[in-house]
Amino acid sequence: MAKYREHTTPLNTIKRIMRQKGITQRGLVPLIGSPSLVSQMLSGKREITMPMARALHKHLGIPAEVLLQEPGTDIQESGEDANWTRFPFKAMAKFKWISRVPKSEEQAKAVMEDLIRRAGKAETASSDLFRKNDQTRINAKMNPYALQAWCWQVMATANEMQLAAEYAHGTVTMDFLRQIAQLSWFEDGPRRTKALLEDRGIPLIILPHLPRTYLDGAVLKLDDGRPVIGLTLRYDRIDNFWFCLLHELAHVGLHLEGGESDAFIDDLNLRNEAEDDDQNLETQADAWAEEALIPHAIWKEHDVRAYPTALGIINLANTLHIHPAIVAGRIRFEQKNYRLFTQFVGTGQIRSQFDATDS
16 A cells, blocks of 8 residues: 655645546546536535545545545644744744744744734635645655744735735736746846736745745735745845746746645755656646746757857857846756856845845
């Protein structure tokens, strides 16, 4: 029998087994009852009932305890209530997210309840943000309390921003991503991008990562349905910033609006370990980001891919009207050699653009 990880969710387990067995959504109809019921269950709009669980357990071999798991139980320990004192208050106070470190569990609970309130409401903040599954890139050593705190702070910061524009469904397209990519051409491109996104009703929040979050970025859905992009800039490089930003925006256009999840959490170091699975939502977001930055048709034919040189990097960047760091970053990633072309990737040139407004 397949071995299931301790931290998982019923829907992600079902989807993983479907992929492994080559079962389509239509293939679940005989088990669940109708196409609409299957669609509602897989989108999370309908709870898994006991008859559904019995059928899925019998025919797909999914353990009953996974199928009948209560929502949110995997962000607690052994079914116990959250231990409020385990949140990383010292780091949160260091970053001035809170005014002081609480001295008791009662104070800790009050601090976190205030943060949750600012983030929207508990149901929104603690939905699927922190679950480890096959459709998101979360490090196995991740501290769920630290990750929760970071996500809530992103949401709280976004809620407190006064944006003039409302977010419109369908804003994030491939053309929109390419427009964003070409802002990398400018020295102040990151700041210009932040302003452009806010003009489209999408807050871009830059927050440092907390200890043991192993986090590059996330896209979250606020209580009013707006997407918010959070970035940590833990690798303060030009190439990393643009890929991470476009990866998260791709999740908005491809997945967030489609209801696949209300949140995507990304440790992009795990991209090196990912399987080539076109059905994986992270792989799809990678592909969109790569296409927007350097179109595949151009990349596969350009000499710089096979024979990378400094002049070739500059020439392709000029042709595409993007920063040379993006070309150098693609070469470094594909060759798995991060000592190449360090002079191009722009180490230490991103965070300084946001320190004045997002420190």
